[in-house]
Amino acid sequence: MPESVSLADLVAALGPRTGLVYVHGEAEAQQRLLHEPGDTDLPIAGHFNLIRPNRIQVIGDREARHIETLKPAEHECLILDLAASGTVAVIFAEGTCPFEKLPPECGNPLPAVLCTQTGSHELIALLRYFLQQRLAHSVVRHGVFMEILGAGVLISGESSVGKSEVALELVSRGHRLIADDAPEFARIAPDIIRGTCPPLLRDLLEVRGLGVLNIRAMYGDSAIKRGKYLRLIIDLRDRDQHATLPDDRMNGCRGEEEVLGLRIPVISLPVAPGRNIAVMIEAAVRAHLLRLQGYAAGDDLRTRLRQQLASESAPQEGDRA
Numbered sequence: 001m002p003e004s005v006s007l008a009d010l011v012a013a014l015g016p017r018t019g020l021v022y023v024h025g026e027a028e029a030q031q032r033l034l035h036e037p038g039d040t041d042l043p044i045a046g047h048f049n050l051i052r053p054n055r056i057q058v059i060g061d062r063e064a065r066h067i068e069t070l071k072p073a074e075h076e077c078l079i080l081d082l083a084a085s086g087t088v089a090v091i092f093a094e095g096t097c098p099f100e101k102l103p104p105e106c107g108n109p110l111p112a113v114l115c116t117q118t119g120s121h122e123l124i125a126l127l128r129y130f131l132q133q134r135l136a137h138s139v140v141r142h143g144v145f146m147e148i149l150g151a152g153v154l155i156s157g158e159s160s161v162g163k164s165e166v167a168l169e170l171v172s173r174g175h176r177l178i179a180d181d182a183p184e185f186a187r188i189a190p191d192i193i194r195g196t197c198p199p200l201l202r203d204l205l206e207v208r209g210l211g212v213l214n215i216r217a218m219y220g221d222s223a224i225k226r227g228k229y230l231r232l233i234i235d236l237r238d239r240d241q242h243a244t245l246p247d248d249r250m251n252g253c254r255g256e257e258e259v260l261g262l263r264i265p266v267i268s269l270p271v272a273p274g275r276n277i278a279v280m281i282e283a284a285v286r287a288h289l290l291r292l293q294g295y296a297a298g299d300d301l302r303t304r305l306r307q308q309l310a311s312e313s314a315p316q317e318g319d320r321a
Helices: 007-018 061-068 072-084 120-134 163-172 215-219 277-292 297-313
Strands: 021-024 045-047 056-059 089-092 112-115 138-140 143-148 151-157 176-181 184-189 192-196 204-207 211-214 227-238 252-259 262-271
Touching (some): 007 120, 045 120, 056 061, 056 120, 120 184, 143 163, 143 227, 143 277, 151 277, 163 204, 163 215, 176 192, 176 204, 211 215, 227 252, 227 277, 262 277
Parallel strands (some): 045 056, 089 112
Antiparallel strands (some): 021 112, 138 184, 143 151, 143 176, 184 192, 192 227, 204 211, 252 262
16 A cells, blocks of 8 residues: 655655745644545646646746736635645745735645745656655565566565575675565556565575575675566476466466566476576576567577478479479
């Protein structure tokens, strides 16, 4: 579920960059939430709109000039309409601020009023990015999340199958750890899921027999990555365990798994004594990246076989004679 974000949180995060300053409502900012329980859509920040009101209404110079032409009664009616629409905050951009006074009484909570010198379009882009990141739907998945060959890869599997051991070997081979045991994934765009590490577990990897290791302290900053987009799941299973995915000798054991509404490619690898799983994972990621470019070795072999069979079945020059 999306976390609760207050207006005070937003101002604390974006205030230093945008120069946001309270005009009215600073005392209530911590209690004014940008996401209410039961909301189905993310609150949207946008230019002034009373037909489909935004939680955060941004007013630029053109809108401000129009508001300044209103009579006092119309001015007060506009503020009451904003309060009735559920607007949490009104931000005047580009140095404007015609809302110097608010009505003394109102049946709905009055919106907070802020101002900034930042342009309205730039401000809206920053607000939407902040809300998208903070209010995205998220889930925690068991496994080790790593950056392998530039791709975000979740190594999953049953407990004690060897996920942490293979992750340690991959780190020693130059790949980067993002999160061990409980990576958090959030859908930040229609086709993007981003994985990060909870602050409590950052830089740490638990390996049976060695305990908890600090990968940053052991291997340096280059061995750690703060976050990455999820592109592939490698599912490790015991060789005696039946594969739940279709197993094709040409293309391997492949399938898809739904994560936060998106279909993520999955490759299932059997674990057995003597198999170098780290090398196999590297090869699986390389093969997946080639597939994204349109090349699959199994399909290539099938094409070669068809061409050879066609050439062998074709009548030879001597046979026609």
